[in-house]
Amino acid sequence: MARLPTERMLVNALDVDGSLATETTATVEGDTTLAADPHALTVLSTEHWSLLSARSLAYNEAFTRANMYLTFISLSFVALALLAQAMTVGQDFLALAAVVLAVDFLIGVFTSIRVVGAAMEDSRAVQGMNRIRHGYLMITPRVAPFLITGVHDDLPGIVRTYSMADYSTVGGVTYALSTSGTLVGVITGVVGGAAVAVVVMLTDAPVSPLLIGTIAAIAVFGVGSWLATRAIARHADRLSPRFPTP
Numbered sequence: 001m002a003r004l005p006t007e008r009m010l011v012n013a014l015d016v017d018g019s020l021a022t023e024t025t026a027t028v029e030g031d032t033t034l035a036a037d038p039h040a041l042t043v044l045s046t047e048h049w050s051l052l053s054a055r056s057l058a059y060n061e062a063f064t065r066a067n068m069y070l071t072f073i074s075l076s077f078v079a080l081a082l083l084a085q086a087m088t089v090g091q092d093f094l095a096l097a098a099v100v101l102a103v104d105f106l107i108g109v110f111t112s113i114r115v116v117g118a119a120m121e122d123s124r125a126v127q128g129m130n131r132i133r134h135g136y137l138m139i140t141p142r143v144a145p146f147l148i149t150g151v152h153d154d155l156p157g158i159v160r161t162y163s164m165a166d167y168s169t170v171g172g173v174t175y176a177l178s179t180s181g182t183l184v185g186v187i188t189g190v191v192g193g194a195a196v197a198v199v200v201m202l203t204d205a206p207v208s209p210l211l212i213g214t215i216a217a218i219a220v221f222g223v224g225s226w227l228a229t230r231a232i233a234r235h236a237d238r239l240s241p242r243f244p245t246p
Contacts, residue, residue: 034138041139048132051125058125062118066180069111073191076100094202101195108188109224115181116228120235126161127153127239134243154241185224193217 034040080097087093131153137144150157162175176182197213 034135040135044132044135048129051128051132055122055125055129058118058122062115062180065111065114065118066184069107069184070187072107073104073187076104091202094198098195098198098202101191101198105188105192105195108184108191112181112184112188112224112228115184116231119179119181120232123158123235124239126150126158127241130157130161131243152241152243152245153239154244155236155239156245157241157243158239181228182225185221185228188224189217189219189221192220 080100083096084093130150133147133149133151134153137147137151144151150160152160193213193216196216197209200207200209200212
């Protein structure tokens with residue numbers, strides 16, 4: 001297969017202050033066969049827009065599910081507050097509160113699973129878009145300085161598209177803690193801890209409901225984070241890049 005001479009492109013990404021944030025040197029080989037095909041660009045562009053639509057659907061579903069969960073929790077606590085005014089806060093109320101919080105907790109678990117799944121679907125779409133951008137560069141390598149997103153379909157390339165060049169540093173951890181999945185996980189942990197505290201109060205166990213509830217909340221969040229991290233790691237291992245970062 002005939003190939004154009006290799007061109008070494010310097011791609012500069014600017015931060016919000018306009019200063020030079022990162023410099024990525026990408027080596028791309030032009031493909032005369034691909035560039036000569038009149039249908040190549042059309043096919044790549046169509047697939048690019050298809051993946052963009054898939055990303056939009058994943059984002060919308062994740063945000064909608066998280067919003068539904070928060071709305072359900074809010075309504076649940078409003079209902080409990082109204083019931084607390086209509087009945088004595090005793091064993092019956094605690095039993096009802098335990099049931100409501102248990103339902104909230106289960107909905108939170110299922111929401112967390114779906115939000116993590118949507119995030120993995122989004123990363124898969126990003127991988128495809130990076131692969132397509134690599135194809136664009138094979139057709140016309142001279143556009144490389146104008147691209148600020150990743151052009152390689154391995155994990156570093158995907159992370160670059162998410163604007164996290166230093167994904168293994170504190171910045172990556174901070175980003176992970178600020179995602180919708182982490183927010184849902186934290187709220188689910190708090191709801192689970194509250195449910196355990198109510199059960200302790202209901203059984204009159206000789207322990208502090210606040211202490212047990214706090215421990216349970218931390219445990220729920222820790223276990224959920226560990227399971228989500230394992231799922232994401234397995235997903236990353238299945239990416240099967242074709243154009244890895246040199």
